[in-house]
Amino acid sequence: MSSREVTVRFFGPARQQSGAASVAWPCPPSGVPARRLIAEIGAAYPALAPTLRVSRFVRNGAYLRSLGARLRPGDEFAVHPPYGGG
């Protein structure tokens, strides 16, 4: 991955709806708020938009506490739809 991208990983239904396990998402050097990245993902994958509204988000292995948190190039950002183990 280049240093100008965020790696977005999709799990469960999000992977099926996006058709990808992960994608490299363009990100400016100054970063981007998670909220904006999520909106961009929803616009790029309309089938995924409803799932994004009920998903949790993980940045570099930790749950995101605020959608205002800034994602920076090189970060990994995971979309976690509602869990369904068991």
Next chain:
Amino acid sequence: MSVALSARPLSMARALRELDGDRLGGVVVFAGRVRPDRTESGPVVALDYEADPALALDRLRALEREARRRFGARRVVLWHRVGRVPVGGVAVIVGVATPHRAPAFAATQYLIDALKATVPIWKTDRGRSGRRRRPPPAPGPSRSAG
């Protein structure tokens, strides 16, 4: 302590061995098996499980610690399958050993409920044709961020 995500079949006998110990008079083991549910497009023949492995193992370890703290669990088994599990196969085993039976029952109930709600694992139905079917219905909004 025993937590695991496994691509291989889970063994109830092995879980019981993990839960063995002196003075542990209450041992409860729950096994969740794949049901032959019917969907609009036919019977389910298997479930495919996937996990976000690092985070899932972190959560399982946290649940194990919680079982010790809240219920006095002395031994805990939290094992979940990943990959394809056929109908009748064991997808999850939750087991707790305590000196007496009541906290073992309570802890096991708590752990399976918490596992389903908080551990990043997902399942997808598979039918006889092998193609993917609809994912399980999503519960209500559960966004933790923001």
